[in-house]
Amino acid sequence: MVALDESIIARLKTHGKTFEVFVDPEGALAFKRGEAAKIENILAVEDVFLDAKNGDRPAEQDIINAFGTTDALKIAEKIILDGELHLTTEQKKRIQDEKKRQVINIIAQNAINPQTKAPHPPARIESAMDEAGVHIDPMKNLDEMVSITMKAIRPIIPIRFEEVRIAIKLPAEYAAKSYGNVASFGSLTKQEWQNDGSWIGVITIPAGRQDELYSLLNRLTKGSAETKFLK
Numbered sequence: 001m002v003a004l005d006e007s008i009i010a011r012l013k014t015h016g017k018t019f020e021v022f023v024d025p026e027g028a029l030a031f032k033r034g035e036a037a038k039i040e041n042i043l044a045v046e047d048v049f050l051d052a053k054n055g056d057r058p059a060e061q062d063i064i065n066a067f068g069t070t071d072a073l074k075i076a077e078k079i080i081l082d083g084e085l086h087l088t089t090e091q092k093k094r095i096q097d098e099k100k101r102q103v104i105n106i107i108a109q110n111a112i113n114p115q116t117k118a119p120h121p122p123a124r125i126e127s128a129m130d131e132a133g134v135h136i137d138p139m140k141n142l143d144e145m146v147s148i149t150m151k152a153i154r155p156i157i158p159i160r161f162e163e164v165r166i167a168i169k170l171p172a173e174y175a176a177k178s179y180g181n182v183a184s185f186g187s188l189t190k191q192e193w194q195n196d197g198s199w200i201g202v203i204t205i206p207a208g209r210q211d212e213l214y215s216l217l218n219r220l221t222k223g224s225a226e227t228k229f230l231k
Contacts, residue, residue, distance in 0.1 A: 002027065007044035008091065009052050010076070012083030015066040019083075020052040021045070021076045025091045028080050033141040039073050042080070046072045087138065096136040103136070103145050104129070110206040111150070111159050119208035120159060128153040162207040165189070165230035170221060172197030178220040185213055202230065 002024035010023045022044035031037040040046070048063060050056045060070060067075045087095070108122045132152040136145060153159060170178050172194075179199045183191065186205035193199055205213060217225040 002044045004044045009086045010080050010083050012079040020049045021079050022052055025087055028085055031080050039077050043076055048072055048075050095138045100136045102142055103149050106146050109208045111161050112207040113158050114160050115158050128156040131156055163204050164207045165202055165204050167202045167228040167230055169226040170199040171224050174221040175199040
C-alpha cells in the first residue's frame with residue numbers, strides 16, 4: 001500500500017456524484033493500461049470518498065446505486081479503469097520521459113531504414129519524434145505509443161519494422177560455451193553440430209538488433225564467428 005503523501009486522486013463521475021480514491025500514480029497507470037497489478041497495492045487508503053482531500057465520504061446507498069457493491073477494492077478498480085487520474089506536473093513529466101525512452105528503445109531495436117537495411121540510431125528516432133511533435137500520453141500503453149510514433153515519424157525518416165534471418169557459424173573452440181547465448185538472442189529456426197565440433201545455426205531477430213548480435217558474436221568468439229545475412 002502506497003503512502004498517502006505519495007498518492008494521487010483517481011476520480012469517477014457517475015450517477016450524479018463524484019467518487020474518489022487515493023492511489024499510487026504509477027501503479028494506477030499500469031492497472032489502467034491493463035498491466036498486471038494488485039489493486040490492494042495501489043490504494044493508499046482502502047476507502048471511497050466524495051471529496052478525498054476533505055475526507056468526505058458518500059452515503060452507503062449512493063455507493064450501492066453507483067457500483068452495486070460496497071467493496072472498496074472493486075469500487076477502486078472501476079474508478080481507476082473508467083475514471084481520471086490526476087497526476088502532478090512532476091509525476092506526469094517523469095512518466096512521460098520514461099515512456100519516451102522505452103518507445104525509442106523499442107523502435108531502435110525492431111525497425112530499420114528500408115533504403116539501407118540498417119537500424120536507425122536512437123538519437124535519430126528521438127529527433128524525428130521531436131520534429132513530428134509526438135505527444136507521449138501517460139495513459140496509453142507502450143504498444144499504442146509505438147504505433148502512434150511510427151505513424152508520425154514515417155514522413156520524416158524512412159523506417160519500418162522488419163525481421164531478418166542470419167546464419168551463424170561458431171568455431172569449435174568457442175561453440176560449446178557460446179551457442180546457448182547466440183541461440184537465445186533470437187528465434188532459432190535451425191541448428192546443426194558439425195563433425196569438427198563447430199556449430200551452425202539460423203536465427204530470426206528484429207532487424208534493428210543486428211549490430212547488437214554482431215557485438216555479441218565478436219565478444220564470444222574474439223571475432224572468429226562467421227555470419228551470412230539471409231534476409
